[in-house]
Amino acid sequence: MASDPIETRKSTEGMVDYNRNSSAQQQHAIMQADHIRRLVGKLGRVEPELRLVDYGCGPGMSAIETVRPAIETYRAQFADAPIAVCHSDQPGNDWNALFGLVNGPDGYLSDNGPLRVEAAVGSFYDRLVAENSVSLGTCFFASHWLSHAVRLNAPGTVLFNDLHGAARVQLAEMAYRDWVSFLRHRTAELKPGGYLLVSALGSVPDAAEANGAAAAGRGIYRAMQAVAQSMADDGMLDAEVLNGFVFSLWFMTATEASEAISGDPILATACEVEHLAVTPAPENPDDLFKDKVDDPAEYARLYVGYTKAFADSTLRTQLFEPSAQAPDAASELADEFYRRLDALYRAHTTTYACEIWHLTVALRRR
Numbered sequence: 449m450a451s452d453p454i455e456t457r458k459s460t461e462g463m464v465d466y467n468r469n470s471s472a473q474q475q476h477a478i479m480q481a482d483h484i485r486r487l488v489g490k491l492g493r494v495e496p497e498l499r500l501v502d503y504g505c506g507p508g509m510s511a512i513e514t515v516r517p518a519i520e521t522y523r524a525q526f527a528d529a530p531i532a533v534c535h536s537d538q539p540g541n542d543w544n545a546l547f548g549l550v551n552g553p554d555g556y557l558s559d560n561g562p563l564r565v566e567a568a569v570g571s572f573y574d575r576l577v578a579e580n581s582v583s584l585g586t587c588f589f590a591s592h593w594l595s596h597a598v599r600l601n602a603p604g605t606v607l608f609n610d611l612h613g614a615a616r617v618q619l620a621e622m623a624y625r626d627w628v629s630f631l632r633h634r635t636a637e638l639k640p641g642g643y644l645l646v647s648a649l650g651s652v653p654d655a656a657e658a659n660g661a662a663a664a665g666r667g668i669y670r671a672m673q674a675v676a677q678s679m680a681d682d683g684m685l686d687a688e689v690l691n692g693f694v695f696s697l698w699f700m701t702a703t704e705a706s707e708a709i710s711g712d713p714i715l716a717t718a719c720e721v722e723h724l725a726v727t728p729a730p731e732n733p734d735d736l737f738k739d740k741v742d743d744p745a746e747y748a749r750l751y752v753g754y755t756k757a758f759a760d761s762t763l764r765t766q767l768f769e770p771s772a773q774a775p776d777a778a779s780e781l782a783d784e785f786y787r788r789l790d791a792l793y794r795a796h797t798t799t800y801a802c803e804i805w806h807l808t809v810a811l812r813r814r
């Protein structure tokens with residue numbers, strides 16, 4: 449049984465067909481607009497330029513909606529002040545899709561003042577831009593991806609929340625280290641007085657759960673586990689590969705997020721926590737696609753599209769390819785997986801509904 453080794457490969461290589469299947473993330477970015485406007489409003493004029501960095505920007509419209517309110521707010525105050533917008537993600541991000549949107553009719557290049565656009569390519573667990581250069585950093589729906597893929601002793605689950613014993617402790621420790629490392633890098637990159645706004649999926653205390661907390665999206669991961677197990681039972685997936693596979697994700701509770709900051713001497717000294725909370729999504733918090741529940745085919749189509757967008761690269765590299773017996777077999781396994789997932793959602797609909805809690809953290813660099 450695979451256990452312990454932390455792999456060198458990434459937890460995700462990037463998103464698939466993201467723009468069409470990320471309505472939740474787009475709504476979330478729009479929902480954060482007031483928060484972003486408030487933070488930019490507090491910055492005043494920044495010299496030599498206002499630098500915005502969106503970490504884990506992804507390839508879709510949410511990346512545009514994240515920076516737009518910051519540009520508009522600053523430009524309304526300082527018509528001639530230079531702005532630099534930096535989109536940051538891993539090499540595997542669909543950069544052509546992103547810059548197509550930036551340059552397109554719904555992009556932000558119609559801004560009338562001096563504005564330049566840049567990209568920082570790499571992992572947000574490393575330094576990505578110069579120290580003391582960022583006025584506002586944002587990171588939405590991304591920091592819950594851990595720094596590396598893991599293989600653990602994880603039979604019966606692909607979700608951190610359902611792990612037990614040593615496997616759970618090991619992933620919890622990695623999540624803690626990663627969160628501290630992410631924040632230390634961002635804090636170093638912020639200018640004094642600058643802000644970091646992070647929003648990721650979160651967890652809430654729930655005595656009915658084996659580990660005492662309910663994780664956002666638990667229904668989707670339990671649906672994926674059920675489908676993967678059925679394929680292993682039918683001899684299509686390697687049972688040992690499945691038993692060692694877990695998504696390298698951790699959705700923190702408010703206590704986990706906050707104790708990591710207050711318990712780290714560097715972070716506790718370098719920044720103030722302006723806001724930290726886990727809250728239900730403002731729309732459809734109990735079921736992302738609640739509005740379609742009376743149409744099981746459409747409900748299933750939406751859930752499969754949403755799942756594929758964030759999970760496909762992880763499933764391919766960590767489950768299908770290691771199980772594949774022949775060069776084309778991984779794609780066939782993927783097709784079969786999504787066919788079964790679709791059938792599961794049609795048959796059981798709300799049993800595997802995706803609940804959403806957001807962890808939102810705003811920090812100010814002292």
Ligand SMILES: C[S@@+](CC[C@H](N)C(=O)[O-])C[C@H]1O[C@@H](n2cnc3c(N)ncnc32)[C@H](O)[C@@H]1O
Binds near residue numbers: 507510536587593
């Ligand atoms: C679900 S998408 C979110 C995109 C966008 N921020 C949004 O709100 O829609 C997660 C993004 O995080 C990126 N990501 C995951 N791990 C990362 C890492 N270690 N460094 C940089 N980006 C990472 C992925 O490549 C992906 O583009």
